[in-house]
Amino acid sequence: MSATSKKMGRVSVPSLRMRKGGEPIVCLTAYTTPMAQRLDEHCDLLLVGDSLGMVVYGMESTLAVTVDMMVNHGKAVMRGSKNACVVVDLPFGSYQESKEQAFRTASHILSETGCAAVKLEGGAEMADTIAFLTARGVPVMAHIGLMPQQVNTMGGFKSQGRDDDAALKIIADAKTVAKAGAFSVVVEGTVEAVARRITETIDVPTIGIGASVACDGQVLVTEDILGLFSDFTPKFVKRYANLGDSVSEAVGQYADDVRTRKFPSDEHCFGIPKKGKLRAV
Numbered sequence: 268m269s270a271t272s273k274k275m276g277r278v279s280v281p282s283l284r285m286r287k288g289g290e291p292i293v294c295l296t297a298y299t300t301p302m303a304q305r306l307d308e309h310c311d312l313l314l315v316g317d318s319l320g321m322v323v324y325g326m327e328s329t330l331a332v333t334v335d336m337m338v339n340h341g342k343a344v345m346r347g348s349k350n351a352c353v354v355v356d357l358p359f360g361s362y363q364e365s366k367e368q369a370f371r372t373a374s375h376i377l378s379e380t381g382c383a384a385v386k387l388e389g390g391a392e393m394a395d396t397i398a399f400l401t402a403r404g405v406p407v408m409a410h411i412g413l414m415p416q417q418v419n420t421m422g423g424f425k426s427q428g429r430d431d432d433a434a435l436k437i438i439a440d441a442k443t444v445a446k447a448g449a450f451s452v453v454v455e456g457t458v459e460a461v462a463r464r465i466t467e468t469i470d471v472p473t474i475g476i477g478a479s480v481a482c483d484g485q486v487l488v489t490e491d492i493l494g495l496f497s498d499f500t501p502k503f504v505k506r507y508a509n510l511g512d513s514v515s516e517a518v519g520q521y522a523d524d525v526r527t528r529k530f531p532s533d534e535h536c537f538g539i540p541k542k543g544k545l546r547a548v
């Protein structure tokens with residue numbers, strides 16, 4: 268978390284909004300209480316991303332993630348954090364139909380979890396919804412570029428904005444969602460020039476994921492950087508630990524100990540009662 272926000276309660280949406288062009292915003296995904304406890308002191312922002320469908324539940328995409336899943340994981344992350352601003356994703360199908368549907372889902376998630384804001388995917392087509400929500404007390408983080416909920420229309424998890432038309436469309440999307448009231452914009456999977464142009468143009472912070480160092484902040488999936496999710500590793504991920512290997516090694520040792528009766532040893536047992544009938548047994 269930033270030096271300026273240390274020990275002042277949770278990082279708020281307005282304070283994040285004011286970080287535009289300043290100290291980079293540190294964001295990671297979190298889905299559980301123990302992980303949130305570890306991340307909280309280091310992060311300005313914890314994102315309860317719908318990536319949990321793939322990372323925690325083993326789904327092939329984020330499309331089957333439900334509002335109940337987001338609420339449960341949002342509550343868990345709120346319980347495990349006290350400093351970071353917590354943002355929860357609106358899952359696929361829970362907001363695209365109408366701005367009223369989006370408000371119902373967002374207000375439910377906000378009131379059930381106590382999180383500060385919601386994130387939704389989409390560019391210009393979501394502008395009315397973003398304006399509707401922000402005017403009614405729901406802070407919105409927008410998400411443009413590579414949008415995992417559009418995996419079927421995008422033809423896979425592919426980087427976006429590689430030709431002029433596509434690049435201009437993403438830049439236009441960024442301007443539109445910022446104008447509609449988004450307090451920050453996640454820019455995923457696009458070329459540096461696009462991310463740089465967006466960051467220079469809009470007046471709210473950009474949070475990049477696979478969008479270069481030009482952004483106002485960065486987000487990655489925690490399990491990716493820790494080596495806990497290995498189904499596939501996107502090019503933009505930097506791995507800081509190999510906890511998956513550590514887990515395999517530790518569990519292998521436990522299994523050996525159980526099979527060879529090395530565990531439990533005396534130090535892990537409650538011992539022989541000092542008095543009573545069992546003493547004689």
Ligand code: KIV
Pocket residue numbers: 296314315316317318319356410453455476486487488
């Ligand atoms: O679902 C998610 O975790 C996300 C981030 C990776 C940006 O949207």
